[in-house]
Amino acid sequence: MESLVTFGLAVLHLFGFYALLAVGLGxxxxxxxxxxxxxxxxxxxxxxxxxxxxxxxxxLRLALAVGVGLVLSLLAEWTILRKLYSRGMLATLxxxxxxxxxxxxxAEAVFGATPRSVPFPVQxxxxxxxxxxxxxxxxxxxxSLLVVGAVLLVIYRTSLGLKLRASIENRDMAAVLGISPRVxxxxxxxxxxxxxxxxxxxxxxxxxLTPGLGVAFLAPAFFAVLMVRPGSIAGPAVxxxxxxxxxxxxxxxxxxxxxxxxxxxxxxxxxxxxxAGLSWRLPSWLTRSSERxx
Amino acid sequence: MVDQKLRARRLTRVGGPVAxxxxxxxxxxxxxxxxxxGSDGGDGGSGDPGPLKIGMLAxxxxxxxxxxxxxxxxxDLAIEHINDDGGVFGQPVEVVFIDDQADPATATQAAxxxxxxxxxxxxxxxxxxxxxxxxxxxADQAGVPMSxxxxxxxxxxxxxxxxxxxxxxxxxxDLVPRMVEEFGxxxxxxxxxxxxxxxxxxxxxxxxxxxxGTVVAEEYSPLGTSDWQPIITRLQGAEPDWILSAVxxxxxxxxxxxxxxxxxxxxxxxTGVSVDQQFYPALAPQLEGRSQVVRYTDQLDSExxxxxxxAYREAYDTQEPIPGVAGNAxxxxxxxxxxxxxxxxxxxxxxxxxxxxxxxxxxGGPVGFDPDNHVVQAPMYxxxxxxxxxxxxxxxxxxxxxxxxxxxx
Numbered sequence: 001m002e003s004l005v006t007f008g009l010a011v012l013h014l015f016g017f018y019a020l021l022a023v024g025l026g027x028x029x030x031x032x033x034x035x036x037x038x039x040x041x042x043x044x045x046x047x048x049x050x051x052x053x054x055x056x057x058x059x060l061r062l063a064l065a066v067g068v069g070l071v072l073s074l075l076a077e078w079t080i081l082r083k084l085y086s087r088g089m090l091a092t093l094x095x096x097x098x099x100x101x102x103x104x105x106x107a108e109a110v111f112g113a114t115p116r117s118v119p120f121p122v123q124x125x126x127x128x129x130x131x132x133x134x135x136x137x138x139x140x141x142x143x144s145l146l147v148v149g150a151v152l153l154v155i156y157r158t159s160l161g162l163k164l165r166a167s168i169e170n171r172d173m174a175a176v177l178g179i180s181p182r183v184x185x186x187x188x189x190x191x192x193x194x195x196x197x198x199x200x201x202x203x204x205x206x207x208x209l210t211p212g213l214g215v216a217f218l219a220p221a222f223f224a225v226l227m228v229r230p231g232s233i234a235g236p237a238v239x240x241x242x243x244x245x246x247x248x249x250x251x252x253x254x255x256x257x258x259x260x261x262x263x264x265x266x267x268x269x270x271x272x273x274x275x276a277g278l279s280w281r282l283p284s285w286l287t288r289s290s291e292r293x294x
Numbered sequence: 295m296v297d298q299k300l301r302a303r304r305l306t307r308v309g310g311p312v313a314x315x316x317x318x319x320x321x322x323x324x325x326x327x328x329x330x331x332g333s334d335g336g337d338g339g340s341g342d343p344g345p346l347k348i349g350m351l352a353x354x355x356x357x358x359x360x361x362x363x364x365x366x367x368x369x370d371l372a373i374e375h376i377n378d379d380g381g382v383f384g385q386p387v388e389v390v391f392i393d394d395q396a397d398p399a400t401a402t403q404a405a406x407x408x409x410x411x412x413x414x415x416x417x418x419x420x421x422x423x424x425x426x427x428x429x430x431x432x433a434d435q436a437g438v439p440m441s442x443x444x445x446x447x448x449x450x451x452x453x454x455x456x457x458x459x460x461x462x463x464x465x466x467x468d469l470v471p472r473m474v475e476e477f478g479x480x481x482x483x484x485x486x487x488x489x490x491x492x493x494x495x496x497x498x499x500x501x502x503x504x505x506x507g508t509v510v511a512e513e514y515s516p517l518g519t520s521d522w523q524p525i526i527t528r529l530q531g532a533e534p535d536w537i538l539s540a541v542x543x544x545x546x547x548x549x550x551x552x553x554x555x556x557x558x559x560x561x562x563x564x565t566g567v568s569v570d571q572q573f574y575p576a577l578a579p580q581l582e583g584r585s586q587v588v589r590y591t592d593q594l595d596s597e598x599x600x601x602x603x604x605a606y607r608e609a610y611d612t613q614e615p616i617p618g619v620a621g622n623a624x625x626x627x628x629x630x631x632x633x634x635x636x637x638x639x640x641x642x643x644x645x646x647x648x649x650x651x652x653x654x655x656x657x658g659g660p661v662g663f664d665p666d667n668h669v670v671q672a673p674m675y676x677x678x679x680x681x682x683x684x685x686x687x688x689x690x691x692x693x694x695x696x697x698x699x700x701x702x703x
Contacts, residue, residue, distance in 0.1 A: 006527055010521075010523050010524065010527075013521070013523070014521065104355075105355075108355065108359065112363070113354075113359035113360040113362070113363050114360050114572055114575055114576070114614070115360060115543065115544045115546065115547040115572070115573060115575075115576045116547075116575065116576050117547050117551055117576035117577065120551075120555065125555075125556075125557065132556075132557065134555040134556060136555070137555065205551070206520075206521075206548065206551060206552055206555070207520055207544070207547075207548050207551075208520075208543070208544035208545060208546060208547025208548040208549075208551070208576065209544065209547070209576070210357075210359075210360070210543065210544035211359070212356070212357055212359075212518075212544070213520070213544055215518065216518040216519070216520055217520070248524070251524040252524060255513075255514065256487065256513070256514060256515035256516060256519065256524070256525065257487045257514060257515070257516055260516050
């Protein structure tokens with residue numbers, strides 16, 4: 001029982017983190033057709049904002065990190081991506097790859113290469129069904145999932161969300177109906193990448209901060225997006241849960257290196273067998289029901 | 295005595311702005327450069343030696359950047375001080391620096407450039423053992439002597455390869471029995487999954503058993519691991535008295551922070567590579583009160599060290615503990631310059647002959663080499679990580695022998 005609870009908590013923590021990343025990555029891919037390979041670097045930006053502003057109270061720092069994320073992503077979309085959409089996916093992918101390198105170099109120039117840390121804002125542990133678990137870790141998982149839930153709620157239950165989904169389905173038709181493509185594109189990119197910044201900020205007290213810290217988060221987030229129907233908005237959250245489950249399961253029964261190997265091999269096989277992603281009942285049901293409501 | 299077995303698509307056209315931007319970004323990321331180079335180099339012979347030309351390799355970008363930058367800093371200060379004192383052969387020492395990005399392929403190309411185009415007399419670097427072996431192989435084929443300066447488990451031997459890094463035996467021989475005595479015999483081993491941590495733990499396992507202890511858990515995780523919960527859970531289940539960690543880089547900070555949060559460190563000892571100086575700024579609360587064996591600490595009580603510490607702090611504007619690799623690099627480069635001076639030539643044979651025989655006053659005492667297995671001989675120190683004076687010397691341990699059975703000569 002204890003090991004089951006420990007396993008569940010490990011999955012919950014990873015699910016929260018990966019869901020924030022995957023939903024953001026999925027939104028950007030769905031709306032812009034951009035493979036944001038700099039997503040991990042936005043996680044790094046969030047973590048370093050939390051480190052740099054250590055004199056500011058933690059919750060205010062989180063808000064500032066979100067602000068930095070919005071400004072940085074709007075700037076990146078305006079100065080880099082806007083000129084490249086017409087050149088296709090390869091051009092935007094290369095540009096984001098370049099942006100990732102620049103962000104890492106800037107972090108190294110400003111903060112140096114020595115690993116840094118962010119103190120935990122909440123100390124101590126709580127008892128979860130007989131298992132002692134760090135309070136902050138639990139809090140982060142719950143907050144992450146609430147944010148993902150709120151984002152999906154906005155997308156599926158508000159007129160703004162309807163406009164966004166219309167723009168993703170058929171941008172030209174949406175534009176004829178008065179939905180500005182430019183606003184939708186910039187806004188989606190800002191929200192998607194800011195979710196990554198928020199993920200980095202929330203998890204910063206559990207991470208060793210180095211300029212390269214974001215690299216490790218890109219692969220699981222990508223797999224979470226690739227596992228589901230392309231363009232699906234809620235799908236990546238389900239993908240994140242599957243990735244978290246698979247990763248935790250493997251790491252429970254195998255050594256870390258073997259678990260990593262099997263994890264990536266399983267995902268490559270899955271994508272090779274089902275390149276259009278798995279067909280999930282839940283996301284398609286959500287889409288249909290929301291369309292009826294709208 | 296420890297019996298060591300060291301092993302060791304169609305592409306759519308990319309528009310001009312993208313290509314140009316990419317070129318700039320690539321140039322930015324490469325960060326390679328040349329400092330003070332451009333001379334004709336040494337003559338490679340024993341006649342009238344030209345200016346001494348050193349090829350310097352360090353990963354100042356990439357996963358080993360913290361250690362790479364520290365290595366470069368110690369090395370640069372040594373060059374500055376050597377040149378302030380008149381240089382070598384009466385001329386300033388020249389340096390060609392290349393960032394190997396902790397990548398063996400990059401290191402191989404960099405070493406080839408150093409020996410073929412730059413015609414350097416000596417190569418200094420680098421950090422990870424695989425990149426060091428890659429560069430050393432090129433240097434060996436070209437007959438150019440080489441040294442590295444960070445703790446190492448290298449299974450590499452060559453007549454002209456002189457590693458200044460501490461071996462696992464030197465780091466652990468005094469540390470392990472003391473930890474067993476202070477905390478108990480049940481030990482958990484943890485590390486990143488590559489050659490150095492595994493060799494480090496092979497040595498530690500033997501020492502733990504010799505001290506009457508038992509390894510109750512042994513866990514390895516790939517470099518770049520950010521979530522340590524499964525490992526921490528398994529370590530907790532093994533109920534160790536203390537933890538010996540060879541987790542490095544940003545992972546060390548993640549591991550120790552998370553271990554602390556999960557209560558793994560409560561009442562338990564912690565030492566190993568993860569408590570080294572470069573992690574102190576991020577982990578001060580978790581590291582204070584713990585012990586570590588080092589060759590270099592900025593707390594060494596010598597005039598030479600006081601001068602080095604002052605110069606380091608001023609040059610790099612830092613009050614943080616100076617990493618051991620910086621001290622090793624400073625000693626190593628000065629040692630090499632002295633060997634060239636004494637050899638009176640840039641000939642590899644003559645220089646290696648001097649290195650094998652020389653005894654040189656380093657920051658923490660005399661530094662020399664075992665002429666057969668090329669293991670560096672220098673005093674080690676037991677230190678205590680205390681607030682205000684982290685890594686203060688508690689006891690001088692003297693030279694720790696490491697009788698590796700290899701004949702490099």
